[in-house]
Amino acid sequence: MQFDGLGQLKPNGPEAWYQRRSENFTRTCPFSYGAANENEIAAERYADTAQKNAELGRFQNAYVGHVAENNFRTLGSSGGMVSWVAAELMRKGLIDGVAHVVAENDPQTNNRYFHYTISRSETEILAGAKSRYYPIELSGVLDLIRNTPGRYAVVGIPCFIKAVHLLRREDPLFRERIPFTLGLFCGHMKSARFVESFAWQMDVPSAEIERVDYRYKHPDRPANLYNAMLTLRDGRVVNKDWWHLADGDWGAGFFMNHACNFCDDVVAETADISFGDAWVEPYSSDGRGTNVAVVRSLLIEELIQKAIAEKRLHLESVSGEFVAQTQAAGFRQRREGLAYRLTWASGRSKTKKRVAPDSQSPTPQRKLIYRTRYYISLWSNRIFSYARKVKKPSVYLNWARTVAAVYHGLAYHQGKFSEIKKRYIQLKG
Ligand SMILES: Cc1cc2nc3c(=O)[nH]c(=O)nc-3n(C[C@H](O)[C@H](O)[C@H](O)COP(=O)(O)OP(=O)(O)OC[C@H]3O[C@@H](n4cnc5c(N)ncnc54)[C@H](O)[C@@H]3O)c2cc1C
Numbered sequence: 001m002q003f004d005g006l007g008q009l010k011p012n013g014p015e016a017w018y019q020r021r022s023e024n025f026t027r028t029c030p031f032s033y034g035a036a037n038e039n040e041i042a043a044e045r046y047a048d049t050a051q052k053n054a055e056l057g058r059f060q061n062a063y064v065g066h067v068a069e070n071n072f073r074t075l076g077s078s079g080g081m082v083s084w085v086a087a088e089l090m091r092k093g094l095i096d097g098v099a100h101v102v103a104e105n106d107p108q109t110n111n112r113y114f115h116y117t118i119s120r121s122e123t124e125i126l127a128g129a130k131s132r133y134y135p136i137e138l139s140g141v142l143d144l145i146r147n148t149p150g151r152y153a154v155v156g157i158p159c160f161i162k163a164v165h166l167l168r169r170e171d172p173l174f175r176e177r178i179p180f181t182l183g184l185f186c187g188h189m190k191s192a193r194f195v196e197s198f199a200w201q202m203d204v205p206s207a208e209i210e211r212v213d214y215r216y217k218h219p220d221r222p223a224n225l226y227n228a229m230l231t232l233r234d235g236r237v238v239n240k241d242w243w244h245l246a247d248g249d250w251g252a253g254f255f256m257n258h259a260c261n262f263c264d265d266v267v268a269e270t271a272d273i274s275f276g277d278a279w280v281e282p283y284s285s286d287g288r289g290t291n292v293a294v295v296r297s298l299l300i301e302e303l304i305q306k307a308i309a310e311k312r313l314h315l316e317s318v319s320g321e322f323v324a325q326t327q328a329a330g331f332r333q334r335r336e337g338l339a340y341r342l343t344w345a346s347g348r349s350k351t352k353k354r355v356a357p358d359s360q361s362p363t364p365q366r367k368l369i370y371r372t373r374y375y376i377s378l379w380s381n382r383i384f385s386y387a388r389k390v391k392k393p394s395v396y397l398n399w400a401r402t403v404a405a406v407y408h409g410l411a412y413h414q415g416k417f418s419e420i421k422k423r424y425i426q427l428k429g
Contacts, residue, residue, distance in 0.1 A: 001137040003111070006381040007192035008257055009135040028170055030162040031259055033352045038158075038269040041165045045270065046296045055324035055331055056294050057269030060301045062323045063293045064278050065315035077131040077215050078223075078277045079291035082155060082182055084313070085273055087122045088303055089153055089180055096120065096150035098182075099141045102128040103211060108233070113195060113212050116141040118152065133190040133214050135257070138163065145177050153180035157189065158265040158274075165270050180297070183268020185276030187250060187330050188260035188377075193384045194247070197255075197400075198228050200393040201245050202238040209233075217289065223277065224284045246400035247380065251329055252407045254400065255384070256377035262351045264338055266330040267323070272297035279326045292323045336362055337370040345374060369411050376403050 002012040011018075026034035038057060046058040056062070066079030072087075073080040086098040097118040107113045114132045118141060119125045138160060145152050154164050161183045168175045199206035211231035216239055218227060226248070229239040242248030247255065268274035274294045277283075283290035293315070295301045307313040324331060335355055342348045342357035362370065380400065387396035 001139060003135070003192060006385055007135070007194075007196075007255075008381070009137050024170060028163065028166040030159045030166060031262060031351055033350070035162075035166055036169070037352075037354055038162060038265050039354065041162065041169075041270045042296070045165070048298065049296055051320060053320045053324070055327075056267050056320045059294045059296050059320065060298060061295045061304075062318050062320055063295070063304070063315040064283065064290060064318050064322070064326075065313065066288070066290055067312070068314045069312040072126070072129075073289060074217070075126050075129045076289060077129070077217075078275070078289040080129065080289070081291040081293050081313075082184065082275050083125050083129045085182055085275075085300065085303075086119075086125050086153055086155065088307065089300075090120075090122070090125070092303065094151070094299075095153050095180060098125055098153045098155065099138075099145065100125070100128050100155040101132050101136050107210065108207060112192070113209070118144055118148075131184070131214060132212075133194065134212070135189065135192055142167070142174075146173060150177065151179050152177055153182055154178055155182045155184065156268075156271075157184050157186040158268040158270070159186075159259070159263060161268050161271045162265070180300075181268075181271045183271025183274035185267050185274060185292075185327060185330070186263075187266075187333075188253065188256040188263075191255040191257065191381055193381070193388075194255045195230075196388070197247055197384065197396070198230060198240070198245070200397065202228075202230060202240050204230060204232060204236075204238055217287065219287045221287045222285045223287050223289055224279060246397050246404060249404055249407070251373070251411060252404055253373040253377040254380040256380075258347065258377070261341055261345055261374065261377070262338065262347065262353065264334050264354050266327050266334050267294055273300045276323075276327060280322075283326075292318070292326050294320075294323060332366075333370070333373070336366065337373075340367060340370050341374065365410065369407075372403070372407050372410055376407060379403075 001009045004010045026032050029035055042058045049058040049060045052058045066073045067081060067084040072084045076083055089095045097120045099116055099118050101114050102117050104110050104113055104115055114134045114136055116136055116138055119128055161181045164178060164181055168178060195212050196206045209230050210233045213229040216227045216229040226242040227239055228242060231237050276292050278290040278292045308315055339355045339358035340362050343359040383399050384396045387393055
């Protein structure tokens with residue numbers, strides 16, 4: 001897997017390798033026509049769960065809250081639950097290591113900021129905490145798992161967790177060595193160019209970036225006002241609110257990977273437990289971070305119940321509908337929006353989804369939003385690449401500001417956008 005000119009990871013090999021079509025590959029690629037879908041995988045793995053709904057799939061229990069013990073919450077992007085579950089599985093001797101995404105030590109030499117690795121202690125797990133909206137890939141860590149006997153948990157976004165299950169179905173070695181999967185809810189994946197765009201907008205050379213924090217945590221500011229922070233090689237630190245970035249509105253879809261246009265899984269429906277942010281009040285105003293978690297594994301449910309009783313976790317049981325509500329925008333994009341894109345978007349004929357094509361249900365305004373988002377994703381990748389080539393950031397930034405304004409006009413009217421703006425002005429005041 002190598003970065004292409006748009007900052008997306010792509011397979012790279014000799015021509016003959018691309019021409020080879022194997023049935024095995026068809027069955028293991030999460031976006032392929034021939035692969036089992038999320039419902040089928042979940043039915044095999046979670047036949048005994050108590051609940052099921054259209055948004056979350058099968059699940060045993062759902063929670064809102066955060067980790068109460070140690071510094072999991074402080075170090076996590078949200079409530080610290082992903083790192084806690086990984087650490088608890090290790091403490092209980094149920095796994096030997098966790099495959100998750102950590103920062104690259106020497107990003108400028110290695111030409112990437114993050115990669116998958118295996119952590120084998122609580123300290124290592126915590127060092128890898130936080131969300132990375134950056135292209136990563138599993139091949140190296142799967143090789144490590146193949147070559148190093150032991151039991152591992154894999155942390156990943158929904159398509160990665162699905163890929164792991166498809167691999168487990170094909171290969172008994174992975175079935176035995178990966179007993180647990182920890183899923184992250186996912187809105188979409190960004191390209192590597194998002195970091196370069198941060199650098200342009202913070203007025204620093206991207207060749208000097210040493211560390212990237214997409215969501216620097218300010219406990220006294222609302223959790224949903226993201227702040228991006230870059231640490232440079234000379235120790236300098238710069239930061240900016242996403243609110244002030246031309247491409248900082250997550251919903252507008254800047255730098256989105258094209259495959260995300262065809263994803264229908266928001267909450268990692270095939271994972272033993274999946275985690276997101278509680279994007280509803282009062283939680284989204286709490287800068288310390290609050291998780292929602294959807295539990296499917298009965299064993300993990302037992303660990304969680306015990307830790308709640310011991311006051312190591314501060315979690316309340318909630319309904320599936322509550323969790324779905326925290327991800328309302330994600331579900332619109334990946335259900336109604338996907339059904340609409342399946343009637344016109346390029347690449348639609350190469351995939352098979354759980355929602356049927358439908359151009360009738362969305363209102364004309366929603367159709368315009370889905371179209372605008374689609375074109376922002378497509379053209380942000382291309383225009384950034386051109387601006388980078390001609391070394392003129394303003395070509396991209398002026399374009400981005402213009403299309404973001406169009407998108408805001410369409411998507412928010414007097415709704416969410418003006419509410420966030422009002423809160424931001426209050427904060428500054
Ligand atoms: C691309 C992406 C999109 C997301 N979209 C949404 C969304 O729309 N809605 C929502 O509620 N939540 C979303 N999340 C999840 C959210 O950002 C938090 O990761 C989640 O709430 C867990 O927070 P935490 O404090 O429990 O995790 P932490 O304790 O901070 O641990 C996070 C764990 O995830 C691992 N990790 C980080 N980035 C990646 C990655 N790219 N791939 C695999 N593992 C990774 C880390 O190594 C760490 O082990 C997204 C995450 C990603 C990476």
